[in-house]
Amino acid sequence: MNLKELAAHLGLSQTTVSRALNGYPDVAEATRRHVLEAARQFDYRPNAAARRLATGRAGTVAILFPIDRNLLVDPHFFELLAGLAEMIARTEMELSLRATPIDEELETYRRFAAAGRVDGFVLSSPTRGDRRIAELTALGAPFIVHGRSDVAEPYAYLDIDNEGGFRKAAALLIDLGHRDIALFNGDALLTFAQDRERGFRAALAAQGLAPEASRIVNAPMTEEVGHRSARALLREASRPTAFVVSSVLLALGVYRAAREAGLVVGRDVSVIAHDDALPFLKAETFDPPLATILSPIRQAGYRLGEMLIERISGVKTDALQEVWPVDIVFRASVAPPREQDTGRARSRPAADARVRPAPERRPPR
């Protein structure tokens, strides 16, 4: 059943039926009732392609992800995606997911935009000097960035306070007495990794400290990397007493390395991790529970969807720039450093390990 047939059946013109269906004001109430009734009865659904062609709007937003960056599609991205999908599902729009070889990325954006396949994009994992921003701006395609970059153009973004979060986490460890702290971070090109490192260094610098090169690791955020990196450091005669890491997956690896070295997390070494709130691996169920810099990435995905839609409907970029604060959640994985022992201790952490209560701060929305 299409519009023509429906109109014929009703003895009305297509115009009137279309108006009635789309909620235009200049339609008699009685007419509208008839039309809606008939549409329901015949289960009429306007053809998407025809509508797109007529309106010039694609009714679609897209998010691209590179497929050959480490051959790894990471779970943080998918949490973001879940939130985004959830938001888009509340609208009439569609969400198009596109994998793309990294070297064809810009070309893919161009193709999608030029063919009118999408109305806007979500950009994730921006890098330093990210070229996508200039490209899409030049194309005139609406977009929103999850994170920030150091480019000249103004653009819409939603970011979290990575720098502040990591500064606070490191400061906290320093307060407890730690002096040798390692940072396991994402790829060095990613701005969020740079922001985190900046915050981390700032906290150290405030106490006149500076990390040795070996203490900073940039690599994919997996259990395996966390394990390998921590193992290497824990073998050293003078090992770090604390770790700040960019993902609970990295933390998982650090815990394993600590166990293997006969060290007890929350006593012999402290660990604090950025937690995107991956639903299948929760910091509070770590053993011991993992202290975190918390910022639910799924909520960010949801909000990104809202912001992109506002952007598409004409809201200016400078009205679409948000930075969310992050929560620091203290748990038993963090404690004052211990007199460095032989590394052979095996008992469990004291149940009464001194832990400050988690502040009750929530991100917006």
Added chain:
Amino acid sequence: MNLKELAAHLGLSQTTVSRALNGYPDVAEATRRHVLEAARQFDYRPNAAARRLATGRAGTVAILFPIDRNLLVDPHFFELLAGLAEMIARTEMELSLRATPIDEELETYRRFAAAGRVDGFVLSSPTRGDRRIAELTALGAPFIVHGRSDVAEPYAYLDIDNEGGFRKAAALLIDLGHRDIALFNGDALLTFAQDRERGFRAALAAQGLAPEASRIVNAPMTEEVGHRSARALLREASRPTAFVVSSVLLALGVYRAAREAGLVVGRDVSVIAHDDALPFLKAETFDPPLATILSPIRQAGYRLGEMLIERISGVKTDALQEVWPVDIVFRASVAPPREQDTGRARSRPAADARVRPAPERRPPR
């Protein structure tokens, strides 16, 4: 630049230009060259909506996922999605991702199909008597199922040999001497969980064994569930000596529960897990390395994309039914049961734990 303008510029009709661009044979070679050249020069991209309207093809496949089933979007789904996206990216098609409240699921399929928004669907996580299959068949919408269901209609699917895999895994543990084996599985409504349980029970039955009710757990496949379930069982005076679990995430929780109970995996308890090959958490990096029933879900996603496209282009359902074998990979998490001790042992598993080599079997493609 649209077709009309391009044609005008070339001094040709739209028809000829369209033909040249779409590779029709009845176009003079010289003409085609000119057209392609001009198209490149002006960076002409056919408008997607217009093409869709004219051809009646949406150029899109969709995959839906429920948002309120446990509020959990699981990483196995996203691995599937990654593979699917990778395949679709090699085509001109689009992949539409839709979240949907579980109670509006069927309606969402209907809406998408009726509005001509998609050419076909991938159905994931089928349940017993899954209603989506009958619905989509009635609608005449092409689809492919990841997994199988017990419905009357013929349909296209790709599944793995869940039953065989779990039968073999359980049989192996029995061979080693285990008699009390627990199964941690997904939601009981899911056919893959049922198939796995059937295989598990068959292996036990072959030796005249039957699991107690407490030994079978159906729940979301998370670390937390694995931990909680294993902890409950390991507290019993007569505890299971082995665990067969449906995900590496569950296995992670089992490992943790074992550690807490002072038990050593690969000595005091054996663990074997189904491994969908989640890239951020690898069975071989577990401590001790985790034996698995292996079947990379990302490859399945890729193949599902291929099969769906074939289905859309008219291939019959009975030519699109595949069941992949699974690999059993032996690792140090599996060993013969031990004389049941007090559960206080703390030493590490012997490095020379008897482990059979992994058979070298690969799934098709």
Added chain:
DNA sequence: TTGTAAGCGTTATCAA
């Protein structure tokens, strides 16, 4: 080998 013209199913303009 090329061109004319109709059609895909909407929305939007303008007049009635």
Added chain:
DNA sequence: TTGATAACGCTTACAA
């Protein structure tokens, strides 16, 4: 408040 009618940009009979 309603209705002709013209886009929207492409594909595809059919004719030349």
